[in-house]
Amino acid sequence: MAERRKCKHCHKSFSPRPQNPDQQYCSEPDCQRARKRIWQQRKLLADADYHANQRAAQSIWQKKNPDYWSKYRQRNPVYVERNRANQRDRNHYRNWQDKGRSAIAKMDSSISESSIIPGRYQLRRIDSGRIAKMDALIVEINLFSSG
Numbered sequence: 001m002a003e004r005r006k007c008k009h010c011h012k013s014f015s016p017r018p019q020n021p022d023q024q025y026c027s028e029p030d031c032q033r034a035r036k037r038i039w040q041q042r043k044l045l046a047d048a049d050y051h052a053n054q055r056a057a058q059s060i061w062q063k064k065n066p067d068y069w070s071k072y073r074q075r076n077p078v079y080v081e082r083n084r085a086n087q088r089d090r091n092h093y094r095n096w097q098d099k100g101r102s103a104i105a106k107m108d109s110s111i112s113e114s115s116i117i118p119g120r121y122q123l124r125r126i127d128s129g130r131i132a133k134m135d136a137l138i139v140e141i142n143l144f145s146s147g
């Protein structure tokens with residue numbers, strides 16, 4: 001005789017399916033929905049626990065290693081210097097680009113305003129740039145005639 005047990009949802013007795021000997025809910029749609037709902041709640045709780053554990057572990061680690069990054073930077077001066085140098089290069093390049101653009105704009109306007117005798121020219125900045133070092137990079141532009 002088949003085993004009978006009580007459904008966890010409707011509390012009526014039912015026979016577990018042979019392919020699911022651990023069945024705890026009968027096959028009524030309501031009871032199956034209840035089973036799924038509880039399964040999802042458990043899963044959400046498990047996930048929440050998992051994320052909470054991850055966060056807790058992270059913050060415990062940070063409390064145990066509060067100066068990890070400052071020590072890392074002390075141990076790796078090359079890393080720090082490289083970062084600084086990269087930033088310097090980026091700033092430098094941006095300044096250079098800006099100055100180059102304005103120099104080209106000035107050149108264009110002066111060419112259209114006056115007729116330039118074909119030949120070799122050296123362009124010098126008239127206004128004093130904010131960064132004097134940059135001048136050598138962009139001020140000296142040689143123009144060659146098309147001839």
Ligand SMILES: [Zn+2]
Pocket residue numbers: 007008009010011012025026027028031
């Ligand atoms: Zn049931």
